[in-house]
Amino acid sequence: MNNSLIEVHQLSKTYKVADKEPGFKGTVQHFFNRKMQEVPAVKNVNFSINKGEMVGFLGANGAGKTTILKMLCGLIYPTSGYVLVGGHSPQRRQEDFLKKITLVMGQKQQLIWDLPPMDSLQVNAAIYGVQEKEAKKRINDLAEMLEIGEELTRPVRKLSLGQRMKAELLASLIHNPSVLFLDEPTLGLDINAQSRVRSFLAEYNRKTGATVLLTSHYMADITALCPRVLCIHKGELFYDGGLESLTNKLSPKREVTFELKSKSKPEDFLGYGVLQQHSNNVVTLLIPKNELTSMVSKLLTNFDILDLEINDPPIDEVIGKLFNSGSLE
Amino acid sequence: MESRGSSLHGYGGIMKRYLKTIILFWNTSLAVQLEYQLNFAIELIAMIGTLSGSIFILSLFFTQNNTLGGWSWEAALVVQGIYTLLDGVTNTWLRPNLTEIVNYVREGTLDFVLIKPIDSQFWLSTRTLSPAGIPEITLGLFLIFWALKKSGAIIGLKTLISSSVMLLTGIIILYSLWFLIAATSIWFVKTWNATEVLRAILAAGRFPISAYPTTLRLIFTLLIPITFLTTVPANMFLGREDIHMMLLGISLAIIFFYISRLFWLFAVKHYTSASS
Numbered sequence: 001m002n003n004s005l006i007e008v009h010q011l012s013k014t015y016k017v018a019d020k021e022p023g024f025k026g027t028v029q030h031f032f033n034r035k036m037q038e039v040p041a042v043k044n045v046n047f048s049i050n051k052g053e054m055v056g057f058l059g060a061n062g063a064g065k066t067t068i069l070k071m072l073c074g075l076i077y078p079t080s081g082y083v084l085v086g087g088h089s090p091q092r093r094q095e096d097f098l099k100k101i102t103l104v105m106g107q108k109q110q111l112i113w114d115l116p117p118m119d120s121l122q123v124n125a126a127i128y129g130v131q132e133k134e135a136k137k138r139i140n141d142l143a144e145m146l147e148i149g150e151e152l153t154r155p156v157r158k159l160s161l162g163q164r165m166k167a168e169l170l171a172s173l174i175h176n177p178s179v180l181f182l183d184e185p186t187l188g189l190d191i192n193a194q195s196r197v198r199s200f201l202a203e204y205n206r207k208t209g210a211t212v213l214l215t216s217h218y219m220a221d222i223t224a225l226c227p228r229v230l231c232i233h234k235g236e237l238f239y240d241g242g243l244e245s246l247t248n249k250l251s252p253k254r255e256v257t258f259e260l261k262s263k264s265k266p267e268d269f270l271g272y273g274v275l276q277q278h279s280n281n282v283v284t285l286l287i288p289k290n291e292l293t294s295m296v297s298k299l300l301t302n303f304d305i306l307d308l309e310i311n312d313p314p315i316d317e318v319i320g321k322l323f324n325s326g327s328l329e
Numbered sequence: 330m331e332s333r334g335s336s337l338h339g340y341g342g343i344m345k346r347y348l349k350t351i352i353l354f355w356n357t358s359l360a361v362q363l364e365y366q367l368n369f370a371i372e373l374i375a376m377i378g379t380l381s382g383s384i385f386i387l388s389l390f391f392t393q394n395n396t397l398g399g400w401s402w403e404a405a406l407v408v409q410g411i412y413t414l415l416d417g418v419t420n421t422w423l424r425p426n427l428t429e430i431v432n433y434v435r436e437g438t439l440d441f442v443l444i445k446p447i448d449s450q451f452w453l454s455t456r457t458l459s460p461a462g463i464p465e466i467t468l469g470l471f472l473i474f475w476a477l478k479k480s481g482a483i484i485g486l487k488t489l490i491s492s493s494v495m496l497l498t499g500i501i502i503l504y505s506l507w508f509l510i511a512a513t514s515i516w517f518v519k520t521w522n523a524t525e526v527l528r529a530i531l532a533a534g535r536f537p538i539s540a541y542p543t544t545l546r547l548i549f550t551l552l553i554p555i556t557f558l559t560t561v562p563a564n565m566f567l568g569r570e571d572i573h574m575m576l577l578g579i580s581l582a583i584i585f586f587y588i589s590r591l592f593w594l595f596a597v598k599h600y601t602s603a604s605s
Contacts, residue, residue: 015601075440077598091598098446110441114361123357126349127447129342 004048005179005211006072010081013042013067013235041067043235044081049213051178054205056226056243057215060323064235065215066183072213073103073181085179099128102177106187109156109168116153117167121174128175135174142170146200162193169200180204182214186221198224219316231322250318253286255311256296261304272299281306286313350447351455358425358457372461376420380413380468398540403480405537407473407563411496412535414469415558418500419528420462423507426454428524430511435518439600450593454508473566482567492565495575498582499558503531505585506553508593515596534559554581 017039020030029035042064049055057065070076071083074090074097083090088097111120118139125135143149146166151159159167165185173180182201186194202225205212216222222229222243229246231239239246256273260281269275272295273287287295292310299305362369388402397405430453433439442452477484510524530553538546538560549555557578564571 070440073444075443076601093443095446098444101444103440103444105440108437108440110438112357112361114364115357119357119360123350123353124445126346126353127445129346129446 003050005051005053005086006047006049006213007084008045008047008068008072008081009083011042011045011068011071011078011083012040012080013064013071013076014079015039015041041235042071042078045232045235045237047230047237047240049211051211052205052209053228054201054212054214054226056222056229057213057232058222058229058319058322059215059232063232063323065232067235068232069103069181069183069213069215073101074098075103099175100177101179101181102172102175103181104169104172104183104185106165106184109164111156111164111167111171113157114155116155117159117171118152120156120167120171121152124171124174130175138174138176139170142173145203146170147196162189162196165189165193165197166200169197173204176208178208178210180210180212180214182212182216184216185214186216186218194218194220195224201225219319223315233323247312247315247318248289250322251313253288253313254292255284255313256287256292256299256308257282257284257311258299258303258308259306261306264303268303347447347451354456355458359460361457362459369461372420373464376461376465380465384409398537400537400539401480403476404563404567406476407480407566408537408559409535410469410472410474410476411499411559411562411566412469413465413472414496415499415503415531415534417462417465417467417469419503420465421459422462423504425457425459427507427511429453429456431514431519434514434600443597443600449597450508450590453511454504477566480567484566488565488568488570491570491575492562495557495562495565495578498578499562501582502554502557502578502585505582505589508589509585512589512593512596515600531555531558537563554578554585557581 015038016036018030018034018036020026045064045068057068059065067076071078072085072090074093077091085097086100088094088100090097111117112123121135121139125132130138139152143152146169148163148166148170151163151167152170156164156167169185180201185201186197189197198221201212201214204210212225214221214226227242227244229239229241229243230237231246253274255276257277260283263281264278264283266275266278269278269283269285273285273291275283276286277284285295296308296310300308396402400408430439433442433453439449442449445452474484507524507527510527533541533545533549534555538549538556541549546556550557557574561571561574561578564574
């Protein structure tokens with residue numbers, strides 16, 4: 001009917017959780033009379049994703065991102081609603097479906113700890129039924145893209161976190177999946193390793209046309225990779241659209257910082273915008289986007305300005321505010 | 330015709346894929362264990378200790394009257410040999426794999442198993458192979474044939490086949506019971522205690538079942554079929570074939586295996602995956 005690859009309809013998941021009071025009394029109570037509570041982790045979520053898209057999940061810890069991701073790859077059964085990925089119902093875990101997807105988790109690893117990654121790669125190739133010759137070719141291609149080589153024949157326990165993550169990616173991609181589910185793939189990596197993983201994912205998407213779904217705590221991952229984002233708060237989807245229009249909606253203002261030749265008083269800037277910072281000669285104003293050009297030209301004519309800079313407010317801050325409130329208002 | 334041919338080819342392909350996988354599973358797990366040579370040596374010593382202990386206990390039983398539940402010393406030694414063999418199989422195959430299920434669930438690495446296009450029960454049941462039980466298997470076999478020779482039993486081809494079938498039946502029952510308990514870790518996470526209880530009960534299988542009181546005998550035959558683990562195969566080796574017990578054992582093995590399978594598929598539906 002349409003060309004969407006992933007179809008999510010009224011998806012909900014409720015967990016049963018036992019709470020425990022602190023202390024000995026709580027422990028006794030917890031052992032004998034466990035009070036189970038129903039905690040809704042995901043509530044009536046709808047979205048669809050087209051082939052080849054790169055989509056980021058945004059949300060605070062415990063917002064339900066990982067739960068949605070796990071329902072998409074069939075690990076968890078939905079309480080209600082349904083998911084379709086490439087026409088498959090993921091929880092049935094048909095081989096055809098499983099051969100098309102992959103899951104990478106930043107905090108869990110599938111590589112065998114005491115052996116070199118190459119051994120784990122061979123096991124995975126056998127499981128996915130990839131012929132040896134083909135597997136060798138894929139390993140070479142991916143290793144080149146990931147800039148990893150001799151590390152593949154060194155025990156995993158001797159590898160750095162960054163090298164291990166690259167090897168994990170290789171192990172997860174050996175069967176040439178067309179849908180990638182990535183849960184915090186850059187967790188704990190240093191800046192260099194992060195950006196290398198990022199550029200690899202972008203290249204993989206470009207070369208293979210694979211669809212990529214990604215959750216991350218690092219906004220840089222999302223801004224670099226995902227033109228589209230889904231925002232989740234307490235299990236509910238409250239934004240689905242472009243990252244740029246999200247930041248525009250959230251912060252319809254620009255930060256204008258300028259340096260003056262002579263000293264000024266805070267009162268001088270009344271009527272130009274919201275004063276953010278005023279110290280000696282440096283002033284920062286928040287100016288609505290639609291008035292930006294007129295206000296800047298006004299400032300330039302009325303003041304003796306040495307230097308001027310216009311910025312977006314930092315995206316991390318904007319998103320942080322968003323997580324706390326859980327709405328766009 | 331065409332579709333039939335292709336489906337046959339498909340089955341062949343799947344078999345080949347599983348065979349290749351299991352070879353790599355065992356290759357890698359042996360490679361991992363070679364890292365721990367000292368551990369292996371200690372296990373070997375511990376095993377010899379347990380074995381000589383149980384032979385000593387067995388010999389005490391026969392100092393008063395020379396039979397145990399109607400079994401001669403040599404015949405009871407066949408039971409002991411089969412028990413040792415099964416214990417070896419347990420240490421080589423069942424324990425390394427099935428106790429690991431708890432860790433898969435607790436650490437959430439079961440995610441990686443469930444996401445693979447391979448049967449998850451197959452993965453969890455065959456992932457590792459430990460050489461630790463191989464000496465026990467060898468000793469068990471040696472005990473069986475030595476005791477048989479002493480008891481004067483004649484082992485023909487028919488005896489060998491029927492006793493092998495019943496040994497296999499016993500192993501399948503043991504596996505299914507154990508897997509069933511291990512599968513409950515999906516809900517309870519830690520089930521090590523439960524598997525220890527199972528192991529303790531199974532230790533009852535080191536003596537002929539007729540040495541126990543009637544009620545226990547009934548429980549050990551139908552509820553927890555220990556009878557089929559050691560006593561029935563021993564009877565086969567000793568030439569006391571009993572077609573009824575054979576059929577009952579084989580039926581129980583099929584039923585238990587089927588239940589373990591259904592239960593696993595049911596359990597996986599309730600898997601919630603460790604949070605991250």
